[in-house]
Amino acid sequence: MKKLANKVALVTGGSRGIGAAIVQRLASEGASVAFTYTSDSSAEKASAIVADIQASGGRALAIKADSRQPEAVTGAVKATVNEFGGLDILVSNAGIFFAKDVSELSVSDYDEMMDINVKAVYVAALEAIKYLKQGSRIITIGSNMGDTAIMPQTLLYTMSKSALQGFTRALARDLGPKGISVTLVQPGPTTTDMNPDNTEFSDFLRSRMAMPEYGTAENIGALVAFLAGEESKYITGSFITADSGFNA
Numbered sequence: 001m002k003k004l005a006n007k008v009a010l011v012t013g014g015s016r017g018i019g020a021a022i023v024q025r026l027a028s029e030g031a032s033v034a035f036t037y038t039s040d041s042s043a044e045k046a047s048a049i050v051a052d053i054q055a056s057g058g059r060a061l062a063i064k065a066d067s068r069q070p071e072a073v074t075g076a077v078k079a080t081v082n083e084f085g086g087l088d089i090l091v092s093n094a095g096i097f098f099a100k101d102v103s104e105l106s107v108s109d110y111d112e113m114m115d116i117n118v119k120a121v122y123v124a125a126l127e128a129i130k131y132l133k134q135g136s137r138i139i140t141i142g143s144n145m146g147d148t149a150i151m152p153q154t155l156l157y158t159m160s161k162s163a164l165q166g167f168t169r170a171l172a173r174d175l176g177p178k179g180i181s182v183t184l185v186q187p188g189p190t191t192t193d194m195n196p197d198n199t200e201f202s203d204f205l206r207s208r209m210a211m212p213e214y215g216t217a218e219n220i221g222a223l224v225a226f227l228a229g230e231e232s233k234y235i236t237g238s239f240i241t242a243d244s245g246f247n248a
């Protein structure tokens with residue numbers, strides 16, 4: 001019996017990068033997996049992931065839902081429950097990064113970063129709580145930058161990922177009595193579209209790591225699969241950092 005057999009998962013931002021690796025890993029462990037994607041340009045990638053999972057005998061559903069629209073996020077939770085009959089694992093992964101000098105930041109920059117990186121996480125959790133039960137999981141993808149101010153020009157991203165720490169701690173207190181765990185995965189530099197590993201910037205990031213090597217999306221997928229499974233049931237309200245020793 002696969003570890004996540006009979007479990008239903010929803011992953012936001014699952015058509016590429018870390019989200020896609022999480023989708024594929026959860027499905028390979030036996031979960032039925034729904035995931036969101038944002039734009040028409042991602043539709044082809046999303047369909048390919050669904051076809052791949054189905055070809056291996058799994059169940060998957062791609063849902064177009066922009067995290068900037070709360071009703072779309074709520075709708076994705078509902079669509080998952082309609083398709084698969086429940087929800088056990090919510091993985092809020094969708095996120096954006098941009099760097100800007102503080103003198104150029106605007107209120108709309110704040111709204112963009114916070115709507116996607118924080119508000120959508122909150123909205124998804126509020127809707128998911130209606131369906132989650134004993135043994136369910138809420139797993140959020142933060143960043144090692146939630147712990148430390150690594151470099152200038154990252155005020156909003158750092159704020160957004162630190163906010164997820166408060167979300168994780170406080171929600172774990174609320175949901176603990178129901179047997180629902182809440183955890184935060186904090187990747188460090190991980191090779192994706194967001195953070196290519198072959199630039200001057202990536203050389204700088206590598207120079208700050210204890211083991212100077214970028215992580216892969218699959219490394220994070222494996223960690224999320226562990227947190228989604230039975231073996232992690234003693235872990236809640238915690239942040240798990242996977243950053244090659246960047247923050248060490």
Ligand SMILES: NC(=O)c1ccc[n+]([C@@H]2O[C@H](COP(=O)([O-])OP(=O)(O)OC[C@H]3O[C@@H](n4cnc5c(N)ncnc54)[C@H](O)[C@@H]3O)[C@@H](O)[C@H]2O)c1
Binds near residue numbers: 018066095142190194
């Ligand atoms: N790659 C890294 O080095 C790194 C490090 C730390 C944390 N993270 C975090 O990991 C998560 C995934 O990032 P990634 O590296 O795979 O980046 P990515 O840019 O490859 O993927 C981001 C995902 O978020 C989705 N997304 C973005 N805006 C969205 C919106 N408005 N609505 C719905 N979905 C939206 C994208 O469609 C995509 O699936 C993010 O939360 C990011 O902050 C990444």
